Amino acid sequence: MRKIPFYLLIAFALPLFAENYLINGGQESQINYQMQQKVVPPPGTRKLILSFVTPESFASPTFNQKITGFKLTFSQRPTTREQDIDQRGNKITRAIWKNPTGEIISSITMTALNSTKLQPLRTRASFPPAPIAKDVRPYLAATKQVPSKNSQIVAKAKQLTASAKTEFDAVQQILTWVVDHLHYVLTPQSYNAMYSFKTGKGNCQNYSHLAAALMRAVGIPVRIVNGVTLKKSYDVKTGGGVFTLRMAQGRHSWIEVYFPDLGWVPFDPQQMEMYVSNRFLRVEVGLDNNETENDGLIRWTQSRGSSGKPQFEETIDASFAVDRINLTAQKQAYGPRKLLFCPQIEATFAKKALVPPPPPPKPLPAKKLKTLQYKKPYLFGNLEFPKNVDFLSTRGPAQMGKGGTMEMKKNFLVETAEYVTTRGNQYAQTFILKKPMRLGKIGLALHKFGGGGQIWIKVLKDDGHGKPGDYVATSEMMAVEAIKFTAGYTWIDFSFAKEMPRLSPGRYWIALGFTGSPIINWFFTYGKSVGPEDGTRYKTMFDETWSRSLAYEFNYRVIGLAAE
Numbered sequence: 001m002r003k004i005p006f007y008l009l010i011a012f013a014l015p016l017f018a019e020n021y022l023i024n025g026g027q028e029s030q031i032n033y034q035m036q037q038k039v040v041p042p043p044g045t046r047k048l049i050l051s052f053v054t055p056e057s058f059a060s061p062t063f064n065q066k067i068t069g070f071k072l073t074f075s076q077r078p079t080t081r082e083q084d085i086d087q088r089g090n091k092i093t094r095a096i097w098k099n100p101t102g103e104i105i106s107s108i109t110m111t112a113l114n115s116t117k118l119q120p121l122r123t124r125a126s127f128p129p130a131p132i133a134k135d136v137r138p139y140l141a142a143t144k145q146v147p148s149k150n151s152q153i154v155a156k157a158k159q160l161t162a163s164a165k166t167e168f169d170a171v172q173q174i175l176t177w178v179v180d181h182l183h184y185v186l187t188p189q190s191y192n193a194m195y196s197f198k199t200g201k202g203n204c205q206n207y208s209h210l211a212a213a214l215m216r217a218v219g220i221p222v223r224i225v226n227g228v229t230l231k232k233s234y235d236v237k238t239g240g241g242v243f244t245l246r247m248a249q250g251r252h253s254w255i256e257v258y259f260p261d262l263g264w265v266p267f268d269p270q271q272m273e274m275y276v277s278n279r280f281l282r283v284e285v286g287l288d289n290n291e292t293e294n295d296g297l298i299r300w301t302q303s304r305g306s307s308g309k310p311q312f313e314e315t316i317d318a319s320f321a322v323d324r325i326n327l328t329a330q331k332q333a334y335g336p337r338k339l340l341f342c343p344q345i346e347a348t349f350a351k352k353a354l355v356p357p358p359p360p361p362k363p364l365p366a367k368k369l370k371t372l373q374y375k376k377p378y379l380f381g382n383l384e385f386p387k388n389v390d391f392l393s394t395r396g397p398a399q400m401g402k403g404g405t406m407e408m409k410k411n412f413l414v415e416t417a418e419y420v421t422t423r424g425n426q427y428a429q430t431f432i433l434k435k436p437m438r439l440g441k442i443g444l445a446l447h448k449f450g451g452g453g454q455i456w457i458k459v460l461k462d463d464g465h466g467k468p469g470d471y472v473a474t475s476e477m478m479a480v481e482a483i484k485f486t487a488g489y490t491w492i493d494f495s496f497a498k499e500m501p502r503l504s505p506g507r508y509w510i511a512l513g514f515t516g517s518p519i520i521n522w523f524f525t526y527g528k529s530v531g532p533e534d535g536t537r538y539k540t541m542f543d544e545t546w547s548r549s550l551a552y553e554f555n556y557r558v559i560g561l562a563a564e
Contacts, residue, residue, distance in 0.1 A: 027116040027234065027278040030322035035108040035228070038313040039298060041100045044306025048100045049405070053284045053295035054091040055110065055227070060256075061121055062275040063266050065282050066113040075105040088223075088286050092294045114278035125167035125259045129219045136258050138287070139221040145192050145209050145288040146224075148216035152197065157217035167220060171257055171267075171274075174214045178269050182207060184526045186413060187386050191289060204253040204412055205289045207269040212255055212288070221258040225266065226292040227283040228252060229414075230318045234277070236327040241547030244538075247279055249316055250391075250414035251296070253289055254280070271526050271551070296410030299401055309398040309408065361434055361505030369502040374438040378562035381431065382530045385445045385523045385555045389488040391415040416552070417447065417489070417521040421455070421514045427522065428460070428468050428511040428546060429554040430535035436563040438500045442475065442510055443491040445523035445555035448483045453516015455480060457494040462507035466534040467546045472508065473501040480518040489523045491557065500560070509537075510556060524552040 041048050052072055058065045078095040085091055097104065132140065142149040160177050164170035185201045193209040196202040202210070212222040231249035235242045254276060256264040266276045286292035298310055394413050401407035420427045442457050454477045463469030475494035483492060512522070528535060536550040 026118060026326060027114075028322065028324045029112075029114050029278050029320050031112040031114060031230070031281075032319045032321055033108075033110050033112055033281065034317045036315050036317075037106045037296070038103055038311075039106075040103045040311040041097075041300060042302065042306065042308030042310060044303040044308075045100055045300050045310075046098070046303055047301045047405075048097045048104070048310070049297075049299040050095045050104075050106060051294045051297040051299075052093045052095075052106070052108065054093065055112075055281060055283045056089075056091065058282050060265055061262050062116060062118055063278070063280070063282075064115045064117065065280075068111045068113070070110040071108070073107050073109075076100070076102070086294070088284075088291070090284050090286075090292075090294060112281055114280070116275060116278045118275055121262065121265075123166070123168050123259055123262055125261055127161065127164045127167045127170045127218075129167060130260060132219070132221060132258075133260075136221045139223045139258065140216050140219065141287055142213075142216065143288045143290070145205075145290055146213045146216065147192070147194055148213045150194060150213070153193065153213050154217045156197070157214040160214065161218050167259055170218060170220065171215065175211060175267060175269055175274075178207060178211045178214070179271070179527075182210065183529055184270065185384055186416070204268075204270045208253045208255050209288060211267070211269040215257065223256050223258075223264070223285050224288050224292055225254050225256055225282055225285050226251070226289065226295060226410075227254075228281040228316065230279045230281070230316075232279060232318070232320055232323070234279070234325045234327070238328075238549075241549060243549050243551065245277070245551045246418075247277075248414035248416040249318070251410055251412045252280070252414070253292075253412060256285070293409050297407060298409075299405045299407040301405050309406070311393070312408070313393045315392065361432070363504040363506050364436055366502075369436060369504055372436055372502075372563035374436075374502075374561040374563050376562045376564055378435070378437050379557060379559050380530075381443075381557035382525055382553050382555045383557055384529075385489060385525070386413065387488065387490055388486050389413065391488065415521075415523075416526065417523045418550075418554075419519070420512055420522040421451070421518045421520045423541075425538050425540055426511065426513070427538045427554070428509045428536075429556055430462070430466075430507060430509050430531050430537075431556065431558055432507050432531060433503055433505050433558075435505060437503050437558075437560045439473065439496045439503055439558070440500060440560040441493040441495055441497075441558075443493040443557040443559065444510075444512070445489045446483075446492045447489045447521045447523070448480065448485055449519040449521065451480060451517045451519040453480050453514055453518045454478060455512065455514045455518055455520065458511045458513060459496075459501070459503075460509040460511055462509060466532070467537065468509040468511055472503070473499055480516065480520070489521070489555075493559070503560075523555045524550075525555060526552055528553050 055067050057067050079098045080096045082094040160173045161170040182202050183200055188202050191205040193213040196206040196210045208224050215222045229247035229252045233244050233246035235244050254268040256266050258264055268276050284292045284295045396409045396411045398406055398408050456477045457475040459472040460468040461470045475496050534549050536553050537546040538548050539546050
C-alpha cells in the first residue's frame, strides 16, 4: 500500500508536557458487519415501532466509506414497513408491529470498504469564515444540546480563536482546548455542552456537543455524526516500540467540520483530531444527538392499565476480510497537552511548543521510610467506571415521546475493556505516588466471564524510562473460582496485608499475573485520566521488554496508609 504521511499528536495527561509524532502510512479494510437487536415487547403492547437508518457511502479528504450488500431482516414480519428521508438526508426505515408478542430479532448485515487516506491536506479557508452556502447554513444553528449562542460559549470561542487567520487554526485551537479541558466519563449526568463546559466531564456526545458549540459560535459549520466503532486494534510503530490504538465496539458520536475548499472533514473530539480511523462506521447525521435519534429508536403504545418497557439486547459482530495497516511514527518538537491526532496540514496554524516534564517525586531512603508514622487513610487512582452494568441489555430510560408513544433511544454506553488473561500477553498499569505510604490493597475494575486458576498483582518500580522495572511486592493470590460473578465490572481488591510494604514517592507499575485459564476483562478509560501517556503497557510472549504502549488507561485504585 502506498505510504501516506500524516501527523499523530500524542501527549501526556499530566500537565505541562506532551509528545507529538509524525506518522507515515494508511489503512484499508473490507469489513463484514452484522448488528443484531432482540426486543421483547411488554404485555399489553398495542403497537411496536423500531427505527433504523441505512448507512450511506461517504467520501472526504481523510475518510472514505463504501457500503454494499445492506440488508435489514426480521424474525417476525412487520405489520407495515415505512421508509422516509429526513431533512438531513438520513434514510430511515420504520418497522411496525400491531399487538406484537414474543421476541423480535432484527438483523443488519452489510459490507463496508473503509479507508483512511491521510495525505497532506491543503486548505486556504480563511477565518473568520466567508459567507456560508445555503445548504450548509443549518449546521450553524444553536440547539438545546449545542448552545452556540450562550454568552459563555461565545466568549470562550472568541478567546480561543482570537489570533487565528485560517479556519484550520481556529478549529485546531478549539479542539485542543476541548480535549485538554474534558475528562472522559462513560455515564455523565447530562449530554449538554454547557454541562461539559462547566464540569470538565463527558462522554463522546459531550465532546461532540462542546466542540460543535464552540465552532458554531464563531461561524464554523459542524454536524454531529452517529455511528459505530469497532474494537479491532491497530499498531503504530514508533522506533523504540509499538503504540496500539483501540476503540470500544458500540455506538459512538463524533463531528464533521465544513471547510469551503475541502468539504466535510471528520474529527473525533473525544480523542482524535482531524480524522477518524477505518474502524468507524458512519450511520446518521444531524444538528445534535437529539436529532440523530432515529437509528435504534424503540417506540411503543400500550393498552390502558399496562406498564413496563421492552426488554432489549444488542450485539455487534465485525470480521475484517481485508485489513491493510502501515503506520510508523517519528517524534516531533511540538504538540498539545493531551492525546490528539492530526493529518499533515498545509495551512497557517500555531505550533505549541513542548514544555519539559516536571521531575518525578524524589524517593526517600529506607531508614526514613521506617521511621515515618503511617496513620492517614489514603486512596487514589483512576476511580470512575460504571459498576455492575450489563452492556448488552442496558438502554436509555423509557420516556414519553411524540404523539403519546413511549420511547427508548439508543445509548452510547460501551464496554471499554481488555481481555487481560490471554496466554499471549501480559498487561501493566502505572501509578505515581506523591507521598510515602504503606500499601494495603490494589483494586482493579474486572469482570470475570469464567475459567479457573489464580490471579495476583506484582508491584514493580519504574525503570527510569517509563517501563516496569525492579520487583517491589506481590499480592496474595486469589482463586478465580472465589471471585463472585456479577453482571458487569466491579472492584476486585488484591491484598498486601501480610507485608504492607512501605512505598516511597515515585512511579510504580501494577502488573497482572495469572495461572490456569481465567477469562477476565479489565475496564479502561479513553485517554489518560490520571497518569502519563506511556502509562499503560503490555508485552507478548516474544517480547523481552515492555515496549508496547496502549492509548488508554486501566481503571485501578491504590489503598493504604499515608505518612503524617
